[in-house]
Amino acid sequence: xxxxxxxxxxxxxxxxxxxxxxxxRRGFNIDSLAVGVTEDPSLSRITIVVGGDDVRLEQVAxxxxxxxxxxxxxxxxxxxxxxxxxxxFKVNAPADRRxxxxxxxxxxxxxxVDVGKNTVTxxxxxxGDKLAAMEDLLRAYGIKELARTGKIALSRALREGAATx
Amino acid sequence: MRITGAQALxxxxxxxxxxxxxxxPGGVALPIFDALYESTTVRTVLPxxxxxxxxxxxxxxxxxxxxxxxxxxxxxxxTNTVTGIANAYMDSIPMVxxxxxxxxxxxxxxxxxxSDITGITIPITKHNYLVKDVAELPEVxxxxxxxxxxxxxxxxxxxxxxxxxxxxxxxxxPETVNLSGYKPxxxxxxxxxxxxxxxxxxxxxxxLYAGGGVLASGAWKELKELCxxxxxxxxxxxxxxxxxxxxxxxSLGMPGMHGPKYVNYAITETDLLIAVGxxxxxxxxGKLSSxxxxxxxxxxxxDPAEIGKNKAVxxxxxxxxxxxxxxxxxxxxxxxxxxxTDAWMRVIDDxxxxxxxxxxxxxxxxxxxxxxxxxxxxxxxxxxxxxxEVGQNQMWACQYARIKEPxxxxxxxxxxxxxxxxPAAIGAQFGRPGHLVIDIAGDGSIQMNxxxxxxxxxxxxxxxxxxxxxxxxxxxxxxxxxxYERRYxxxxxxxxxxxxxxxxxxxxxxxxxxxxxxxxxxxxxxxxHDGPALIDFRVAPEECVFPMVAPGGSIDEMLGxxxxxxxxxxxDDELLEEVWE
Numbered sequence: 001x002x003x004x005x006x007x008x009x010x011x012x013x014x015x016x017x018x019x020x021x022x023x024x025r026r027g028f029n030i031d032s033l034a035v036g037v038t039e040d041p042s043l044s045r046i047t048i049v050v051g052g053d054d055v056r057l058e059q060v061a062x063x064x065x066x067x068x069x070x071x072x073x074x075x076x077x078x079x080x081x082x083x084x085x086x087x088x089f090k091v092n093a094p095a096d097r098r099x100x101x102x103x104x105x106x107x108x109x110x111x112x113v114d115v116g117k118n119t120v121t122x123x124x125x126x127x128g129d130k131l132a133a134m135e136d137l138l139r140a141y142g143i144k145e146l147a148r149t150g151k152i153a154l155s156r157a158l159r160e161g162a163a164t165x
Numbered sequence: 166m167r168i169t170g171a172q173a174l175x176x177x178x179x180x181x182x183x184x185x186x187x188x189x190p191g192g193v194a195l196p197i198f199d200a201l202y203e204s205t206t207v208r209t210v211l212p213x214x215x216x217x218x219x220x221x222x223x224x225x226x227x228x229x230x231x232x233x234x235x236x237x238x239x240x241x242x243x244t245n246t247v248t249g250i251a252n253a254y255m256d257s258i259p260m261v262x263x264x265x266x267x268x269x270x271x272x273x274x275x276x277x278x279x280s281d282i283t284g285i286t287i288p289i290t291k292h293n294y295l296v297k298d299v300a301e302l303p304e305v306x307x308x309x310x311x312x313x314x315x316x317x318x319x320x321x322x323x324x325x326x327x328x329x330x331x332x333x334x335x336x337x338x339p340e341t342v343n344l345s346g347y348k349p350x351x352x353x354x355x356x357x358x359x360x361x362x363x364x365x366x367x368x369x370x371x372x373l374y375a376g377g378g379v380l381a382s383g384a385w386k387e388l389k390e391l392c393x394x395x396x397x398x399x400x401x402x403x404x405x406x407x408x409x410x411x412x413x414x415x416s417l418g419m420p421g422m423h424g425p426k427y428v429n430y431a432i433t434e435t436d437l438l439i440a441v442g443x444x445x446x447x448x449x450x451g452k453l454s455s456x457x458x459x460x461x462x463x464x465x466x467x468d469p470a471e472i473g474k475n476k477a478v479x480x481x482x483x484x485x486x487x488x489x490x491x492x493x494x495x496x497x498x499x500x501x502x503x504x505x506t507d508a509w510m511r512v513i514d515d516x517x518x519x520x521x522x523x524x525x526x527x528x529x530x531x532x533x534x535x536x537x538x539x540x541x542x543x544x545x546x547x548x549x550x551x552x553x554e555v556g557q558n559q560m561w562a563c564q565y566a567r568i569k570e571p572x573x574x575x576x577x578x579x580x581x582x583x584x585x586x587x588p589a590a591i592g593a594q595f596g597r598p599g600h601l602v603i604d605i606a607g608d609g610s611i612q613m614n615x616x617x618x619x620x621x622x623x624x625x626x627x628x629x630x631x632x633x634x635x636x637x638x639x640x641x642x643x644x645x646x647x648x649y650e651r652r653y654x655x656x657x658x659x660x661x662x663x664x665x666x667x668x669x670x671x672x673x674x675x676x677x678x679x680x681x682x683x684x685x686x687x688x689x690x691x692x693x694h695d696g697p698a699l700i701d702f703r704v705a706p707e708e709c710v711f712p713m714v715a716p717g718g719s720i721d722e723m724l725g726x727x728x729x730x731x732x733x734x735x736x737d738d739e740l741l742e743e744v745w746e
Contacts, residue, residue, distance in 0.1 A: 009346075010345075010346060013295075014283065014284075014287075014295070017284070017287065018287055021287055021288060025288060059470065059474060062469055062470035063470050065469070065470070066291075066468070066470060067292075067346070068291075068292040068312060068344060068346050068347045069346055070346050071345055071346045
């Protein structure tokens, strides 16, 4: 099963290596990784998406806790988190089909961020499944290049019937 | 007053109460060694190899409970510490290792004698630091000692670039540390402790499984109190030897691969395993599914990551063993709990009398087990520290030595580091100058660090090496005999060097024994000698360590020793009925 771990760490050199090497040592492949500073500049949040055996993952989480630079770890419940990725698609877009591509971008509330003679570049954000659906549709036009960020996530606020954005 | 980083480092060591530092100099370490030259309280010991320095610090830490301290230069100096650090990490030994580093301005340029030692040691240190600003140095050192010695202890490495050593600062050693990501759970959960106490009070066949954590925690008094109160039999792991007096009736011995059969039978048959400061190592558990399979398990450990790592437990108690055991005693007293293990002890004693450790004594050949037995007898009444190398010598020491006092035993447990014994013995001698320090050695292992004989001679550390010389890498040979059709591939050690001459070359007393009748005289001569001594015991070359659990096997099904087992066939029905009455 896939887990999204949100790891709050001290913002110091080498911390990412310490965290990442714990996963590597135990044979986990990190599916996605995102690191950035938090509201407190002395802290960074590392969001790690990783699949694998629950018991072994629990052991990794416990080992992570032992790292001196790790402040807090949350294994986010998929139902109780907001998660986003950002993808840039550079898509083949001859003049006669360009409007179709723009249409798709609009449907997914994505933005056209660059237009060339034969390509357009689309910036899309959202949860993984939405971006995957978009990728499927764009593939028909020929995706020339694609870059994506790791997933970032936060737990949802504790309130009744919180709306999904 | 402004002082240099190097001077601040030495002042910090003084503030930490460091008495001895094991250090090997080199280019970028020179400012620090120069500052050490001035220190009146820190004794600097020069080993002959950086690995020796780390094992010395390790041996010192094991017998004193204080952190061992090492200082080496960059590059090869630093990488030579790796095995020693890994060894200390596996066995949770408190240690602070300083490595000098090339100047910050050239880090990352493949400068002369540069190695990324913080990168290299991430997986084998509890924490490590690269200090880039001299102003941070005192704080880092304070943190390092704190981290190394608290919670589950372990080695911490501090990499100090040469320009940081030379730079100046206004020195003030901090009194406290501020580590928001490091807060070990010391106090056990009251509800869990109560639950554990209830189970101990009710158990008919309880067994206490004690490990190195008891020694790290300083919990031997509390352990003894608990075990005597409830009459709990104790099995102590290789790392836990000395946590409970081994001449006590309740002490059974070492569990696992080379433990006596009756110990492994007791584990297989127990209905409540009380694990304290242990990590269910594979050399103890054998096949996990059949380890203590009839038992509920209480696991007390300060490291939450150890709970349930290898074996699911029923009652986890995260906390410092000393406090948790003391609280268990309080709880049990409150419930007026009474010992119920009389019949269980009779079952165990029956096994103990039928399946003792055993070997075939010989009139003409020196048996290695006999040598260890004689060491045990001849040191009965004098304060002694037993250190071991790794291999058969170590297992025979585990089986036949009796460690009665805590922190008088040092053996490489988790990593199984050949070459550990001699330097660790030297370090232990620094820590316990009044003790007789004996290294039970093998001819393979000792040659991995025999250069440290010079250190013992020059530093006047009168360690005694009891060399069980069988002309083989004995444990490798044993496995080849048992599992590889006696194909002795790369395990034969022809008689070279002449260990007596080697000892003499280093200014040691060197003796050779080939006749069992001479064993006592030689041991006494070595023990009474005012200086280091080595006895080259030419022992039976193809003797095996028995009994033995085959790798991956159930621990009650053992090879060798007195025939018997598995445990299901070993039970005396009448006695067992009494247990259940």
